[in-house]
Amino acid sequence: MTRLLVRDLAQVATPSAGPAPLRGRALRDVTVVEHAYVLCRDGVIEAVGPMRELDGHSLGDLDEEIDGTELCAVPGLVDCHTHPAWGGDRVGEFSLRAGGASYEELHAAGGGILATVRATRALGADELRARVDRHAGWMLRHGTTTWEGKSGYGLDRETELASLRAVRTAGGTPTWLGAHAVPPEFGDADSYLDFLLAEVLPEAAQLADAADVFLERGAFDAAQARRYLEACRDAGLSLRLHGDQFTESGAIPLAVELGARSVDHLEATGDDGARVLATSDVVGVLLPASALFLDRPMPRARTLVDAGAAIALATDFNPGSSFTESLPFICALACTQLHLAPEEALSAVTVNAAYVLGLARDRGRIAPGLRADLLIIAADDWRHLAYHLAGDVVAHVIQGGALRR
């Protein structure tokens, strides 16, 4: 038995218990305990409460004690949408776009997803695993204790499966995004899907928890997305969709019909889409860093929440359209760009994100019996998580009851 105590915290802040996913007003129901402690045993939260209720006589066998003076605890952050398995980078494309290059010029310069596909295929499995490990380390430094990682920069059998294995090995939850783009060796999306479902799905279904598809003009249309997702569902995978990033293309109705866990992006979603999403338990995963990175319109988070939809927030970590691993930064964007309160942002990067990954039973809140994942914030008000823009808000990270940073 190992026990860890965080004592004398200025605040412990946690979203409410659910039922997940939280929606509407419930997203704001964050419980804050002032001058508090959290006690962890064998990787699980044993007790949390005000210091005056800490039962001193039973603490003789502590393995580690952390002084929380002038610090705060929130649940370890959950990043439910990342693309961590890639080689190369896209800094050249980023620089051309920053300097005013058009989409056509970027394409002519060899940019885009397929540039990363070439670099990722060239890595080999060992180097790919090293890259994913490095990216997971970056996430941990920013307080992320649970994360999903997609394949989708391999687009061949070997690299897709190696990506899923690398995510699992690095401690992430793998999502198979075989349907990210059509690779150059296939003439059209349908023949690529034939290959994916016949040659890759059987083993991908053993390695991944969920499947995802990029439903967008130029990638896969609604009929193709349906075909891919239905086959993946039949193979036992949970379902996710990239949808409404640039155009409203039927992703929300399809996600609701198929009972998907989430539909992600939604920058282009209108009022009707928000209403349809709100009738369901499908979570809208918003990715404001991607909108910032590409200087595109932000998702209409306020419209979605006020309509009663459940939302989560994630980094969309990837080399082309959102090169950030920082969920605290995402919370800052949520509060400044999406007009969400810090409490809504916190629920969206913890309990609701855990729900998207099917992990809300034991992640995303600070409560007895849940996994002991804590982000200790270097400020005496937990809302500095969102307030301290691009600052070093992370004092400590505890994952499964162990001090990781």
Added chain:
Amino acid sequence: MTRLLVRDLAQVATPSAGPAPLRGRALRDVTVVEHAYVLCRDGVIEAVGPMRELDGHSLGDLDEEIDGTELCAVPGLVDCHTHPAWGGDRVGEFSLRAGGASYEELHAAGGGILATVRATRALGADELRARVDRHAGWMLRHGTTTWEGKSGYGLDRETELASLRAVRTAGGTPTWLGAHAVPPEFGDADSYLDFLLAEVLPEAAQLADAADVFLERGAFDAAQARRYLEACRDAGLSLRLHGDQFTESGAIPLAVELGARSVDHLEATGDDGARVLATSDVVGVLLPASALFLDRPMPRARTLVDAGAAIALATDFNPGSSFTESLPFICALACTQLHLAPEEALSAVTVNAAYVLGLARDRGRIAPGLRADLLIIAADDWRHLAYHLAGDVVAHVIQGGALRR
């Protein structure tokens, strides 16, 4: 004599030599040396160049050697606009605004500059110095080796002078921003200026390098700003202006007429203002994090640069409208929101920012004879400085030839 060598760097990147301030195309003239070294002696850069030219036989007396493999060096960053001297925080106001509160509701809740003035006056000189020291430490962690720090949250004689002393003690360049707001004990701006110029200026002029004024509706008008700045100039101070943040209010013509070092903000500047600025050596200091934090329009950087104006970029670090100390993050905003190339962003946070502080003779570039201030970036392409959004891009910080991080 102490010597430090950084060897085997993937790249050394530095803006061009000037004449400062750089403007137009010259902002893009960044020299990049591949597989390079930087040699420092007694706090000064002794030599920089490709590894093949490193003269091995003269290196016997090195005090420190840093392996730069897969890293890059750029000049230590220069933050030419910060407000580091304050007590309390404004996280409550931030949260209310995020959740949709109006300006009137924020005011009724006791927000705004005067809330910080109350908290700052209550600190006492020792605690104020401790706060400025902490903030300077945050800046250093993000690669800032030279920074300006304004007073302006005291607005009484004792606290204004204590703020200037605290900035100097922490290693910053103090700017006297007595004319930041009118404190409640004065009935109007003119009688407050009477007090400032008679009671505070004589000693402030001994402590500060420059004077600054907030020229804006609700703060000080153009006639009041002129009166304050002319008196400060006569007392030997260089001049700065906060102008065109919310409204175009005559700041640019006044800055040009008075020969100010800079005019800062410019979110509201139109084409005519850009043309006037471009005729001068007054630097337009752009503060995109402030626009992001308040969800206001970004400054039109492209218009200013293309008109031929000289620009710098800074954090505007302060608790109310820009709670960020990260210049790498400012570079990311420059490239994604202001449509500046990474090269333009680098020049704007190094050599041109040093010019604003009157320090361009020995800061802001990597060249023999300049102060040995280096930011070592944790990537093999220096442009990750701007590309890695809110990421940990800082591998090491060297200030005056000493490894500080």
